[in-house]
Amino acid sequence: MTDTGREADGGASARQALDTLTLRLIDSIATAVRRSIERGELPHIELPVRSLANVTYDVDKGYFELGETLKTRTLTVNTVRSFAQTLRLMAASRQMVQGNDFATKREAYYISKNWGDCRFDAQTESDAIMDDIEALASLHGLAREQLRFYPESHGGSVAGPLTVIDTDPETGAVLEIDCANLGSGAWSVPRSVEQLGFRTDADFILAIETGGMFQRLNHHRYWKQANCILVEMGGVPTRATRRFIRRLSDDTDLPVYCFVDCDPYGFANIYRTLKVGSGNAAHINRFFCVPRAQYLGVTPQDIIDYRLEDATHPLTRTDIKRAGDAVKNDPFFASHPRWIAAIEQLLGMGVRAEQQALAKWGLNYVIDEYLPRKLENRESFLP
């Protein structure tokens, strides 16, 4: 039974520490601005550059990381508007931390409608400012969720031998959720997972691409058979899902196995994003990447090993381009020769296979044959 240190108070003290850090950060920026003004200087805010030029792939850490280049947003004609918006959004963030509330990105956009001239004209504007603040906070070890800006999309579903320790937002009472005891349903990952504590005796976490496959495995209680926690990603995993898997695997020290379609989208978009994050949100990757993730399948070799050739589809032009990009331009794949070999193998076969292709051998072939055989040989998982 693995316990995390947060269950005693439902993560309240950890959350408090993060909140203090957040408030201190906002306070320090505002104070610096005010001091500059009083010294008779133009105030400025230093923000990390979020462009790809300032993103590096750290092989050791195993994720895309924001470089050290900072941009200085000095108050000038061109920046005065975004400067004021940045400060006002930070003030809003401070208020939400203090009042233990949150705003979705859309709501943050609407908050500004009360700001007069300073209002955001479109959500893309508020999103960009928010990304700046988030990038700044990330330098101080804070994620956007700590700033109380929550993503719109919720997380995936979870089922298996896992107890999630949460608090009732209204009463603050500690709640325990047993994910093995939810009948035919599943527990859904909340938008912010920072306050959660975990208790589990599972052996590994299985992250599944499709809702359909998750349902099948949950329905037949595969998690009981394999003693694992099932997490449904639903395509490219949302921030909440990624952060949840990261925290779960960190806190419980469990390996994460990914079970996705055998196509370039599955490799380069779903798996790669889960494991190392994405380039254009590099400032958050340190919180969202899941370095423990490994690729269980479906691999190109599985198509041969499980004789799925006649259940495949030809690669589309987009697939081929995406695979080419992954081989040539993606530092993550480039640092893993086994991945390069696998992608080239797929390109050689010119086909792709979905998870559901295994149903060719019977609906539950995946439970009875495929997953057990794969799990026997974990070295075959791709990095």
Added chain:
Amino acid sequence: MTKEASTYSTAHELAGRQREISVSEFFLKNRHLLGFDSPSKALLITVKEAVDNALDACEEAGILPGIQVEIADQGDHIFRVAVEDNGPGILENQIARIFGKLLYGSRFHKLSQSRGQQGMGISAAGMYAQLTTGKSLHVISRVTGEPMASELFVSIDTAKNRPELHGRKKIEWDRPHGTRVEVEIEGRYQKGIHSVDMYLKQTAIANPHVSFHFRGPHGEAASYTRSSSALPPRPMEIKPHPRGVELGRLIQMLNNTSSRTLLQFLENEFSRVGRKTAREIVKHTRHRLTERSLPKRIAHVQAQALYRAIKKVPVTAPRTDCIVPIGEARLYEGMHKEIDAGFYIVKTRPPAVYRGNPFQVEVGLAWGRPGGAGLAVDAGGRIHKAAHHQRDASEALALKADEPARLLRFANRVPLLYQQDGCAITKAVLQTNWRSYGLQQPKGALPVAPLVILVHLASVWVPFTSEAKEAIAPYPEIIRELKLGLQACARKLAEHLRQENRLKREYDKRTHIEKYLPHVGIALQEILELTDAQRDQSVAALDEVLQQTRKRP
């Protein structure tokens, strides 16, 4: 055959009907040639001719002109026009001929810059009055020093081009000297570009030493007060220059001269011809003409040869000091007092010559941006909207951004109100590439800008395209000078526009910044829990920092 022939006239019959046509009769039938082709134009031309005469009279006598113009509506499209000046007055026995005979004047036979040229205008107005209302010209004039004024009613015997007097008496007049002309004509009083008001306003611009008082037919009154009490210098009278003389005029001059020899004739009657040049001309003539030939005896063929010789022999360019421009300072004054604009540029070109006639070009531009850049920088380097004095709209020469520029043409200080399209000035303006000076200009049209373009051409002989003196003939030399003047002003305007735009951009930037400063204050207040006073202090300090750090405009 005989029957048909009867419908034709025999030479004898024709001869019986052929008779001399007097100039007066000719113009009675061709009144449009003098500009009396529509009732509204007739009214304006009448005022214009009377005012032109009044101004010339005052200036020649060295008197600062004060002119009163009154128009009274007599009903039934009849208007009574009265123009009164404070000039030297006219001798009684001259009045009849001045007002009652066409082509009688002091200026036709001399080459000197003046408003009137032909001695036709005011008599033509009188003739038009006779034609439309049957009323005579009513003239009151008092010569300086005379105890009484003369009052006369003058009409024209059109068949004989001779004045007819009806009544002549001495009256008391409260003016020490001056002339009042009243005429009753059929006309139409209108507002707009071709209005009497606009004519007076434009005259006031080009003549800042003149005061006008105007009373319109519907009780409207306007005053244009002089801004300068300096009379323009009197233009010098010059003799014709050989380059400009036409064959017909040469023959006429040969007949009229009092010189006894050809050599003397050339020396005496032309400017810039000395003995040496005169000999040179005679030498080139041949056709048995000698230096001693009697001018009156020179035959047509010989005159032709003489004419060719004159054109062949190089002659010094005519003197140009006989031209009196308005002058940059006076022109600026005139524009400034009558045109409501933000920026004025004036340029007086050096004199030049066309066909032996000296002339001089002046250009003025008045630029005003509506809603205006009207920005001013104060001592602290802050930019403010400048207070803008707005004149009465009806009085202002509208300066609108989305309309073509207003073109004001002047010849010898007289505004040209008609035939803009056929005028050399318009051609020169259209040929100027305003786009390269930062203005919009549709192809072959006036620039579209809040701009008044004023062009003045001063010359001893303005080459009008018609007797109505409405448009200037496009001699290449004139076009060239006009364009140079326009370009010089346009360059200055472009410079000003760049500066104005810089200031405008800087103002916009500062306004933009100032819009967001309160929000920085609010955010700081919320985060740092400041009092309102602390917040306002921070915003004020930030405003100061921004003003200090931005470059001074």
